Amino acid sequence: MVLKGDNKKQFSKKIQEHIRAKLKHHTHFKFTSLGPRLMIETGSPIPSDVVGLLAEIPGIYSFSPVARCKSEFEIIRDCALDVLKQELSDIGATIKVETNRADKSIPLTSLEMTKEISRHLFKNVPNLKADVHHPDMVLNVDVRKEGTFIYTKVIKGMGGFPYGTLGKGLLLASGGIDSPVAGFLAMKRGIEIEAVHFASYPHTSKLAEQKVVDLMETLAKYSDTKTIRLHVVPFTKIQESIFQTSESDYIITIMRRMMVRISEEICKKRNMRAMITGESVGQVASQTLESLATINEPVTLPILRPLAMMDKEDIVQMAKEIKTYSISIRPYDDCCTVFVPKHPSIRPRVKLAYVQEAKSDFASLIEDALSSIKTIELSSDRHYSVLENGFYPFE
Amino acid sequence: MKMTFRQRWDIVIYFDYAATSPVDEDVMDAYVQTTKELWGNTSSLHRFGLRSNERLHQCYKEIHRALNLENRKIIFTSGSTEANNLGFFGVVNASNARRKNIITTKIEHPAVLEICRHLEETGVSLTYLSVDESGRINLAELENAIDKDTVLVSVMWVNNIIGTIEPIGEIAKIVKKHPKCKLLVDAVQGLTKVEPDFDWNDIDMFTLSSHKIYGPKGTGALIYRADIDLSHHLFGSKQQYGIKPGTVDLPGAVATTMAITKYTNLLREHHAFVMEKYMFLRSELEKNPKIWINSPKMNFSPFIFNISIPTIKGEVLVRTLEDQDIMVSTGAACSSKEKRLEKTVFETTSDEQRAMTSIRISLSHHTTMEEVEKLLSALSAITKG
Numbered sequence: 025m026v027l028k029g030d031n032k033k034q035f036s037k038k039i040q041e042h043i044r045a046k047l048k049h050h051t052h053f054k055f056t057s058l059g060p061r062l063m064i065e066t067g068s069p070i071p072s073d074v075v076g077l078l079a080e081i082p083g084i085y086s087f088s089p090v091a092r093c094k095s096e097f098e099i100i101r102d103c104a105l106d107v108l109k110q111e112l113s114d115i116g117a118t119i120k121v122e123t124n125r126a127d128k129s130i131p132l133t134s135l136e137m138t139k140e141i142s143r144h145l146f147k148n149v150p151n152l153k154a155d156v157h158h159p160d161m162v163l164n165v166d167v168r169k170e171g172t173f174i175y176t177k178v179i180k181g182m183g184g185f186p187y188g189t190l191g192k193g194l195l196l197a198s199g200g201i202d203s204p205v206a207g208f209l210a211m212k213r214g215i216e217i218e219a220v221h222f223a224s225y226p227h228t229s230k231l232a233e234q235k236v237v238d239l240m241e242t243l244a245k246y247s248d249t250k251t252i253r254l255h256v257v258p259f260t261k262i263q264e265s266i267f268q269t270s271e272s273d274y275i276i277t278i279m280r281r282m283m284v285r286i287s288e289e290i291c292k293k294r295n296m297r298a299m300i301t302g303e304s305v306g307q308v309a310s311q312t313l314e315s316l317a318t319i320n321e322p323v324t325l326p327i328l329r330p331l332a333m334m335d336k337e338d339i340v341q342m343a344k345e346i347k348t349y350s351i352s353i354r355p356y357d358d359c360c361t362v363f364v365p366k367h368p369s370i371r372p373r374v375k376l377a378y379v380q381e382a383k384s385d386f387a388s389l390i391e392d393a394l395s396s397i398k399t400i401e402l403s404s405d406r407h408y409s410v411l412e413n414g415f416y417p418f419e
Numbered sequence: 420m421k422m423t424f425r426q427r428w429d430i431v432i433y434f435d436y437a438a439t440s441p442v443d444e445d446v447m448d449a450y451v452q453t454t455k456e457l458w459g460n461t462s463s464l465h466r467f468g469l470r471s472n473e474r475l476h477q478c479y480k481e482i483h484r485a486l487n488l489e490n491r492k493i494i495f496t497s498g499s500t501e502a503n504n505l506g507f508f509g510v511v512n513a514s515n516a517r518r519k520n521i522i523t524t525k526i527e528h529p530a531v532l533e534i535c536r537h538l539e540e541t542g543v544s545l546t547y548l549s550v551d552e553s554g555r556i557n558l559a560e561l562e563n564a565i566d567k568d569t570v571l572v573s574v575m576w577v578n579n580i581i582g583t584i585e586p587i588g589e590i591a592k593i594v595k596k597h598p599k600c601k602l603l604v605d606a607v608q609g610l611t612k613v614e615p616d617f618d619w620n621d622i623d624m625f626t627l628s629s630h631k632i633y634g635p636k637g638t639g640a641l642i643y644r645a646d647i648d649l650s651h652h653l654f655g656s657k658q659q660y661g662i663k664p665g666t667v668d669l670p671g672a673v674a675t676t677m678a679i680t681k682y683t684n685l686l687r688e689h690h691a692f693v694m695e696k697y698m699f700l701r702s703e704l705e706k707n708p709k710i711w712i713n714s715p716k717m718n719f720s721p722f723i724f725n726i727s728i729p730t731i732k733g734e735v736l737v738r739t740l741e742d743q744d745i746m747v748s749t750g751a752a753c754s755s756k757e758k759r760l761e762k763t764v765f766e767t768t769s770d771e772q773r774a775m776t777s778i779r780i781s782l783s784h785h786t787t788m789e790e791v792e793k794l795l796s797a798l799s800a801i802t803k804g
Contacts, residue, residue, distance in 0.1 A: 225738060226738030226741075226742065227732075227735050229738065
């Protein structure tokens, strides 16, 4: 990981903590910080789950399984051969050796080392060929004071920023395809997330709530504590009230305005700086620019919309990659699908929204909803069953 | 106080017996005992196998005796869905007629309708009989529809959604006039609950499910006239006439047999017991103008009752009642996740609103007057609010 500026130290510390936590179950691992890099001594062979786990940590640019040896030329040469033999799978493969000397105590120059090591490899591995331009494999030899590191693979990490270094945000999770992808992108970007779900039981099933739980458990693996806190808000009364009092084309607008109001209150209470939604411009009527503006109007905290400019297919593709798609398509109505009018307004206006909202005492309904929120700590390690845990949250 | 699922289970008022029923203790004991003591393969030649095979034949005899059957083949299946599949494909594939026609009703269970839909795709012609507002088919329509190409007539005995009893005896008479045509009766909701007004020996084939009559899940049967040659579409050894090959599930067969015999003996007693609860429930709900009754006034099974509250979607009403620990159903449990319009209710009422808001209340000899009263007060509170 390479960073500039004053945050470097803090970021580096945070990500190293995350890595240590993630690999905690390998009690024999040793961690050593080498500037922007972290060295993990795993012993040999490297346990098979390590690569997968590191790929789930936001802020890692890349990582490599590395063999380490003493910085003495003969030892380096033999070690390079061992690494090559382990990694080589094709007869007649082409390679290139690259040497980098941070420690200059070895009398050979980098170029000389490259030549000597290559000669050793070609002598010992039949059919091996050199190709400096398009090799099948690059064997990197990194000579340092702590030892020499030899590796062939550079595995791309998640990228983004270390989890939590960009502050905390609240993900509005309906249970659909989009919101988990938005949550994932926020987490990757270093935002620690909590989630809020608006439950419309008995209009929706408990299984709709379970769906959100399962989605958040799937995302929880990217968090440094492998947990995500989910706030379940009883939304039935508000929704029924909207349905009874609002013009049908404003139902969705008003519903969304209520949701962001409640979400902003949760943010304030829990010290979160932004809301995150899965809205994508133009996807449905409530996602026109006019509509988004009207939805934003009652709150001051920013609403981040990581998917704003993405096409549905790309969102679906990403949802499949992060394994939330199959959960999202379970056929249970959520609060956004159960009360859908035939023709929602595509240009809702703030003034008219206020007219609708004046027809009911939403302030006290919101107050009630806020006071009966159920908060669940979800973890990627333990499954939470809505049915087993008192299925209606507000009893 | 937060309660776990299991704690809640004990205080539940269950009105969904048509979906499934709890296992009877005697049936369970028979199942467990057979599992432990008669584990020999019914096809084995040694005495372990012979003993098991003897028990299987004893089951055949007991079912014959309980239902006054003569010369029937009994195939134990995984349930009535499989039994219907074996029956349908067995008849249709056994016929080498060039044109084949099947007659069924518009209100059959998916275990029959989905087979029909599939057969239609393969070129078999299908006639779906409509039903009147009570859910009964029109016999004249059947008589018109049936012809020399008809290989199968499939009609359920008791409708699983609104409880209508179909005129099986009359249907059998009509089908009998066409020797090439077989009659298949889905007896799942009627067997051991409703006194048949026909002789089982006039029915070519019928299917049943064990778990609807206090037996275990995963077992049921296809029972048919011994002289019918069914074609088989499962392949393996020759058990159960080759129609359902594979090692026979003897514990399942014993349990199914026990459930049929025990509850057939109790039929009159239970029918009267449930009828009393049904009449009370029905007469009370008839007083409530906000509730529409979808079950017929004549030719009904008192075990199944269906209503609509037109202002509340069926699934929402199910959950609202569930909050008061009352379990009812929107219709066939297997399909309530997919479709919103209840097919039987729609066919009998032609009213979409009614079909979207219907719920099924199914009763049992376990149902108490107190439970009925609790249901009534819950429904009355819901319709007031």
